[in-house]
Amino acid sequence: MHMKSAPHLLTEDRAEYERILDEALRTAHDRPDLAGIGQRLNTEQLRTMALNATALIAAAAAAEYDHFVTVRADARRPVGVIDSVLGPPDEVGGPGAGAGVVVTVLAPVLAGTAAVIFLLVGYVLKALDPPPAFADSLLAAGWFFGAVTAASILAAAIGLLIAARRNSATQVPAQEPGGDLPDEVARAREAWRHALLERGILPFLREALADPEADPHPAAPPRHFGRLPKVGYSGPEFSSPSEGEARPRPAFTSPDFTSPDFGGPEHRPDPEPQPD
Known part of the structure; x- marks a missing residue:
């Protein structure tokens, strides 16, 4: 497994980060604070989590790493022609x-x-x-x-x-990884390795083992809702008359028109007189 790109570490130092991490995991059984490996998270899961958090872990030893990079760059810088002829830069x-x-x-x-x-x-x-x-x-x-x-x-x-x-x-040649380093560079490198292990990798592993919600897998992408969630209030209810509550209708009847023949007894016409 290759380590993801980290903005703080240089390319030549990322392999060293992996070596320190692997050594810490290999000797975890000798550390009582890491005795929980294998119960909920195994070694490979912890390694994956630490590689994904490389920038965060490396930042814990940022001061020592900056000093190490500076000292190493000074040791690798060849003495220029003008420096050799005219003297050091301060002269x-x-x-x-x-x-x-x-x-x-x-x-x-x-x-x-x-x-x-x-x-x-x-x-x-x-x-x-x-x-x-x-x-x-x-x-x-x-x-x-x-x-x-x-x-x-x-x-x-x-x-x-x-x-x-x-x-x-007089110039100091560039050193290959794992080769002999000048004393000052070697001391700066060892100080960075110690700080990275004690202040970065080991605390991260302890917190991962102690956190019951630690997820060894990458975080899931945020959910996307197809509609807006319902807020805590609603607008006034409007309904059409047909959907509303039934209301009593006024009782209107047309006037009672009847013909004279079909009226009541009190409205019957007088009988016509019969001729003699």
Whole structure:
């Protein structure tokens, strides 16, 4: 299983993190505080949880790790050519260092530029008929600066050779993982390993074993609801008349119209008189 990417640890130190974690799990039976391994969470589950929490665990030893990385980078940094010729970086700002930079770097450039200008102008004037009297002086000056340029380049080459030999004897080569380290780097590395184990990995394993809700698997994605959840109040109820409660309807009847023949006895017409 490969460890997930951690923003704090460098790539070359992630394998060391895994080795420290595996060693802690391998010797867990010797630690009474880790005696619960295998009851609810086994070794592989704890390892998975610790790898997923690499950034959190590594942050517990951030100060020691930053010091270790700084010391290791200083030990691996080769001594530069200018440092070898002019001295350490804290001496570059001195007056002697400034003169050395001018002589070593700028002198060949300036002398070469002057030589080209004087020779070019001198030969152009020499081609005139009659040539000016100072044409020979310009050519002489051009050849003089040409000689200065050659001498400056030779001096710079000698300085580079001396610096290269000095570097090969004094610089600290980059160390392979597991190889011998300089004493200061080895002490910083051991301090980081100790802090990572005691303040990061072991507390994480103890808390994972003591937490009954610890989940060795990645957290499930949040649920998505298809509709809005019901809030604690509801709007007023509106219903159509047909859905509402039955209400008594007013009793209206049409007027009682009847023909005279079908009226009551009191409304019957008088009988017509019979003829004699």
